[in-house]
Amino acid sequence: MIKLRRITIFSEDGFTLIELLIVIGVLGILAAIAIPRISGITDRAKLAEAQTTIGSIRNSLELIYNDQNSYTSADTGDYKTASALLADTNLNQYLDNLSDKWRYNIAAVTDNYLIEVIGNGSDYPVSLKASLRKGDAAIITTTKNEVITASTLP
Secondary structure (H helix, E strand, C coil), rough: HHHHHHHHHCCCCCCHHHHHHHHHHHHHHHHHHHHHHHHHHHHHHHHHHHHHEEEEEEHHHHHHHHHHHCHHHHHCCCEEEHHHHHCCCCHHHHHCCCCCCCCEEEEECCCCEEEEEECCCCCCCCEEEEEEECCCCCCEEEECCCCCCEEEEE
16 A cells, blocks of 8 residues: 555656657747748738739829820839839829838830839848839749749739
């Protein structure tokens, strides 16, 4: 009887140090796999936003062309923030909801244009880029990993 009592007193259930180290190692491996995938998801979401913005700018350029028979009044010459872009071009009459998260470049001539959007800050780094030429069937996007994808126009 005394032996049974000692065994029950000293046999406390719990985890050994090795079991805890194995669990911590498995969690570390899972985190190492999951974190890069999560950052890729946020990059894709930001690029989807850029694609939508390019679609809005493209529609505005087509309105300018219908009114003026030329795209030249929308030419920026350099990357500009949304407020500078709207102040320096005729786009302010056709488009007013651009975000300063991006910088915009519109290279426009009489009957052709190129729209480029790049990140403007730490949350939207310069490595995030989207572009569209007139007549293209898709918007080309680039992430910091130099992965280039094409998506259909919005």
